[in-house]
Amino acid sequence: MLITCPYCGPRDLAEFSYQGDANRPRPDQHDTDQARWNAYVYDRSNPAGPHREYWQHAGGCRKHLLIVRSTLTHAIESVAFAGAQGATPRPARRSPKSRTKTGPAKGKKP
Amino acid sequence: MAEYSFFSLLKNAWNGNRDWKPAWSKAEPKTDYDVIIVGGGGHGLATAYYLAKEHGITNVAVLEKGWLGSGNIGRNTTIVRSNYLLPESIRFYDFSVKLWEELAHDLNYNVMFSQRGILNLAHSPAQADDYIRRGNAMLHGGGDAEWLTPGEIAKKVPGVDLSKSARFPVVGGLLQPRAGTARHDAVAWGYARGADRRGVDIVENCEVTGFLREGDRVVGVKSTRGEIRAKKIAVAVAGSTGRVMKLAGIDALPIESHVLQAFVTESLKPFVDTVVTFGGGHLYMSQSDKGSLVFGGDLDGYNSYAQRGNLPVVEEVMSEMVALFPGLARVRLLRSWGGVMDMSMDGSPIITTGPLPGMYLNSGWCYGGFKATPASGWTFAWTIAKDAPHAINAPFTLERFHRGALIDEKGQGATPKLH
Numbered sequence: 415m416l417i418t419c420p421y422c423g424p425r426d427l428a429e430f431s432y433q434g435d436a437n438r439p440r441p442d443q444h445d446t447d448q449a450r451w452n453a454y455v456y457d458r459s460n461p462a463g464p465h466r467e468y469w470q471h472a473g474g475c476r477k478h479l480l481i482v483r484s485t486l487t488h489a490i491e492s493v494a495f496a497g498a499q500g501a502t503p504r505p506a507r508r509s510p511k512s513r514t515k516t517g518p519a520k521g522k523k524p
Numbered sequence: 525m526a527e528y529s530f531f532s533l534l535k536n537a538w539n540g541n542r543d544w545k546p547a548w549s550k551a552e553p554k555t556d557y558d559v560i561i562v563g564g565g566g567h568g569l570a571t572a573y574y575l576a577k578e579h580g581i582t583n584v585a586v587l588e589k590g591w592l593g594s595g596n597i598g599r600n601t602t603i604v605r606s607n608y609l610l611p612e613s614i615r616f617y618d619f620s621v622k623l624w625e626e627l628a629h630d631l632n633y634n635v636m637f638s639q640r641g642i643l644n645l646a647h648s649p650a651q652a653d654d655y656i657r658r659g660n661a662m663l664h665g666g667g668d669a670e671w672l673t674p675g676e677i678a679k680k681v682p683g684v685d686l687s688k689s690a691r692f693p694v695v696g697g698l699l700q701p702r703a704g705t706a707r708h709d710a711v712a713w714g715y716a717r718g719a720d721r722r723g724v725d726i727v728e729n730c731e732v733t734g735f736l737r738e739g740d741r742v743v744g745v746k747s748t749r750g751e752i753r754a755k756k757i758a759v760a761v762a763g764s765t766g767r768v769m770k771l772a773g774i775d776a777l778p779i780e781s782h783v784l785q786a787f788v789t790e791s792l793k794p795f796v797d798t799v800v801t802f803g804g805g806h807l808y809m810s811q812s813d814k815g816s817l818v819f820g821g822d823l824d825g826y827n828s829y830a831q832r833g834n835l836p837v838v839e840e841v842m843s844e845m846v847a848l849f850p851g852l853a854r855v856r857l858l859r860s861w862g863g864v865m866d867m868s869m870d871g872s873p874i875i876t877t878g879p880l881p882g883m884y885l886n887s888g889w890c891y892g893g894f895k896a897t898p899a900s901g902w903t904f905a906w907t908i909a910k911d912a913p914h915a916i917n918a919p920f921t922l923e924r925f926h927r928g929a930l931i932d933e934k935g936q937g938a939t940p941k942l943h
């Protein structure tokens with residue numbers, strides 16, 4: 415299995431770590447409804463077919479990814495950065511060279 | 525005279541083996557049963573056998589989408605053990621070991637149950653403490669456990685690297701002497717024959733494609749061989765639980781399907797006469813009667829219904845094997861394969877009435893459902909016959925996840941990667 419990281423390009427499965435099902439909406443942190451939290455923690459839709467799931471490119475750029483992959487064939491449909499805005503897919507980049515400049519966050523002293 | 529005995533062997537040898545009956549007949553499905561069991565794996569077949577034997581319920585059909593033994597019952601590494609920590613698990617799996625000890629006699633079928641023991645190697649003082657605690661819990665629960673020092677391990681398993689320079693030096697090991705291995709497909713065939721001889725219909729090539737409902741109640745199934753009705757519908761489809769339960773409108777369960785691989789090497793002379801597990805990573809290995817080493821490791825780690833895995837796990841398992849047994853580095857691998865595991869969120873199974881009226885569910889077997897086959901069938905049959913669980917499976921409900929009554933051996937919290 416190869417995963418095409420939008421940042422690093424196609425890389426071997428061994429570089430990635432699986433972070434699980436991305437279909438479960440996390441209840442609001444102020445939500446005190448037990449049934450909703452139980453469902454979030456324990457229940458899975460476990461589909462046979464396309465599955466939205468999180469991976470991390472742990473042995474690469476360390477970005478968290480949102481991937482749609484078939485659980486029947488392991489074929490990958492789409493890869494995108496897992497973003498705060500519900501992970502809008504971004505176009506895949508060819509190589510690390512073409513990345514946009516984002517320097518380290520400034521103004522933070524240890 | 526028993527169907528299989530020394531005398532029947534002699535008699536049939538004399539006759540040129542012309543008089544044997546097939547172990548089970550290829551039944552045509554009827555339109556109505558008392559009980560339908562969906563899934564002809566080990567658990568479905570054992571359930572049918574105990575329904576007939578213990579409860580006299582013989583108007584039963586086992587519906588299997590492929591052939592008997594095509595699922596995990598024919599794909600596992602055949603380890604049978606009850607080396608658990610929690611009282612619920614000890615009671616259930618120890619009951620299973622007791623059934624295993626009598627199984628060949630009970631079925632009049634040689635399931636080749638060999639109590640060669642299982643040795644869990646520990647590689648750090650903390651791991652040793654943890655294993656010893658588990659051993660004490662096993663003794664307390666009425667089971668058997670022994671702590672072995674590296675010197676004792678050297679005598680028992682000469683191939684293990686016990687040097688101080690090993691990547692994960694061995695500090696000791698927990699042995700359960702009554703554990704062992706069995707011939708996996710003989711278990712399926714033995715239960716199938718036992719059920720068949722008692723009047724159960726075993727219907728192969730019959731995939732359940734939907735459920736017949738009357739209101740909330742499940743009253744039958746749609747299948748590739750037509751509609752079949754029954755008073756009670758029991759589901760025991762292991763890795764396919766998610767798919768099959770969706771057909772009944774149950775869209776979410778505390779289960780994920782994951783792929784687990786297994787491996788066999790070429791045949792070797794007797795090399796190891798017990799089951800050995802490596803605690804520095806995750807590896808379990810035994811030697812089959814043919815001489816092949818049979819072994820496996822971790823799940824591939826992502827949701828999967830494909831009965832095949834990927835190379836990173838192959839590489840990892842091989843490297844663990846060579847770390848533990850350096851002498852095996854040049855042994856050739858013959859085959860590898862994968863099976864789809866029903867991974868529950870606390871690592872323990874579900875054997876229960878419901879979740880819909882008229883329905884019964886057996887699932888969540890993770891890595892370890894082979895050893896459970898007799899106890900699972902026995903308690904599931906009880907649950908179906910009495911419409912209530914036996915004390916032995918009463919803790920293994922579906923609601924436990926929502927009541928916080930988890931049976932979480934590792935105390936690790938909700939994750940579908942336990943066993």
Ligand SMILES: Cc1cc2nc3c(=O)[nH]c(=O)nc-3n(C[C@H](O)[C@H](O)[C@H](O)COP(=O)(O)OP(=O)(O)OC[C@H]3O[C@@H](n4cnc5c(N)ncnc54)[C@H](O)[C@@H]3O)c2cc1C
Nearest residue numbers: 563565566567589595596597600601603732863893894895
């Ligand atoms: C590689 C591997 C190694 C393992 N090692 C061990 C071990 O060492 N020790 C241990 O205790 N356990 C082990 N296990 C786990 C064990 O094999 C399983 O937990 C157990 O076999 C599951 O129960 P079963 O036998 O009923 O499953 P299965 O044999 O999978 O039975 C389920 C059946 O349901 C059928 N089915 C599915 N959908 C439908 C449908 N719609 N209609 C009709 N039929 C359907 C399938 O075809 C299948 O035959 C291992 C599993 C694997 C894959």
Ligand SMILES: [Zn+2]
Nearest residue numbers: 419422471475
């Ligand atoms: Zn990357």
